[in-house]
Amino acid sequence: MKLSLLDSCDFxxxxxxxxxxxxxxxxxxxxxxxxxxxxxxxxxxxxxGSRDESDGTFGATHFLEHLLFKGTPTRTARDxxxxxxxxxxxxxxxxxKEYTSYYARVMNSALxxxxxxxxxxxxxxxxEQHDFDLEKTVILEELAxxxxxxxxxxxxxxxxxxxxxxxxxxxxxxxxxxxxxVTREQVVEHYKKHYVPENLVVTxxxxxxxxxxxALVEQELAKVGWLEAKCDPSPRRSQEPFVLPETRKFxxxxxxxxxxxxxxxxxxxxxxxxxxxxxxxxTNILGGGxxxxxxxxxxxxxxxxxxxxxxxxxxSDAGYFGLYAGTNPENAELVIQLMKSGLESIADHGVSQxxxxxxxxxxxxxxxxxYESSLAxxxxxxxxxxxxxxxxxxxxxxxxxxxxxxxxIQAVAAKVAAGRSSxxxxxxxxxxxxxxx
Numbered sequence: 001m002k003l004s005l006l007d008s009c010d011f012x013x014x015x016x017x018x019x020x021x022x023x024x025x026x027x028x029x030x031x032x033x034x035x036x037x038x039x040x041x042x043x044x045x046x047x048x049g050s051r052d053e054s055d056g057t058f059g060a061t062h063f064l065e066h067l068l069f070k071g072t073p074t075r076t077a078r079d080x081x082x083x084x085x086x087x088x089x090x091x092x093x094x095x096x097k098e099y100t101s102y103y104a105r106v107m108n109s110a111l112x113x114x115x116x117x118x119x120x121x122x123x124x125x126x127x128e129q130h131d132f133d134l135e136k137t138v139i140l141e142e143l144a145x146x147x148x149x150x151x152x153x154x155x156x157x158x159x160x161x162x163x164x165x166x167x168x169x170x171x172x173x174x175x176x177x178x179x180x181x182v183t184r185e186q187v188v189e190h191y192k193k194h195y196v197p198e199n200l201v202v203t204x205x206x207x208x209x210x211x212x213x214x215a216l217v218e219q220e221l222a223k224v225g226w227l228e229a230k231c232d233p234s235p236r237r238s239q240e241p242f243v244l245p246e247t248r249k250f251x252x253x254x255x256x257x258x259x260x261x262x263x264x265x266x267x268x269x270x271x272x273x274x275x276x277x278x279x280x281x282x283t284n285i286l287g288g289g290x291x292x293x294x295x296x297x298x299x300x301x302x303x304x305x306x307x308x309x310x311x312x313x314x315x316s317d318a319g320y321f322g323l324y325a326g327t328n329p330e331n332a333e334l335v336i337q338l339m340k341s342g343l344e345s346i347a348d349h350g351v352s353q354x355x356x357x358x359x360x361x362x363x364x365x366x367x368x369x370x371y372e373s374s375l376a377x378x379x380x381x382x383x384x385x386x387x388x389x390x391x392x393x394x395x396x397x398x399x400x401x402x403x404x405x406x407x408x409i410q411a412v413a414a415k416v417a418a419g420r421s422s423x424x425x426x427x428x429x430x431x432x433x434x435x436x437x
Contacts, residue, residue, distance in 0.1 A: 019210035026198030026231040032205040040206030041378040043103035047386040051167035059174020062095040070131040072124040108207040119220040132184040150261040161248040161422035205377035250437035260332040260427035266419040268321040271314030278408035284359040347417040350410035
């Protein structure tokens, strides 16, 4: 049975208990109670990412991720670190293009502590000038580290090339120029605008009862007056596809790297597109593992690359599909042709039953193993809440994959191959590859 997050509570086929509560202030609380689990993953998240930044504040969302760990009126940065270390837990944060999340994983008895610290960070960050200046230096080092990673550079460049002048085409962390330009006042304004009750989503999975979780959240939010407001939750981001812009056909980032890092990408479908399950299977067949077509032909049969793969990146209203390989510059032209022909072959001729069955087994088996993790289950709740509002259990997701027909693989490959494309080449003097774009 499909469980909508509009329902308040139900049990899945996996015997875990899924619950959702909306407080009068608009705060949303979701949990998946897993019987017998010794630990719990907990997060405070906001459906605001780098795509929601305005001109002049690019990079502010990621900046906040750093600054929320620097202290509150009642805790120093060291106090925050010590709190999690004292119970053997782990904590971290993630900034994406459509959300930001602060999370931890602790033993069940440490949930009150973890929730106290995370919600204190979320609601009461100090963001002092000294910390702002310090973290600006740290972020610049983080960006410099990315500049030294040719694969990262290629992925960032592909997003920009496929979605030029669009909010989804910007790098999540900003650039050196935007980080140097943004001010503490702008970051504080960004924080005050978005870190409000109606945007807060608390998710937990593991050995936690929903009733206890709600009581703990209310207890913590009462300290900062977040229970007094009366507000509806912020509406979910639109899932309607937008009209995609023209791509930049070719981008050459000339760096003195030993390899040519190549990405051939296509404008593709949004994250919740009905064809996403067929697309997942097609991606697996083409470049999802050591038995995939790209890996077998480019690496195993020809020895042209150590790493090659295919992937799909989906957002609420757009997405793109990429083919990657790192190879000797003298082999770059051949590798690009092999990647393109790999997709076109599926689009023109489909796949064999053996390939289809192998991909189905690989994906469904991988999903079953993935959702043994409480952190993965927690993130599944978050994705459902800030995305479509529909929660699917592991069994339901597996059923969706099992319903895909083999003919759909060819159809979805043809749909991707028909999209506008871009070629990104990172490495020494690869401008001649523009003819292949």
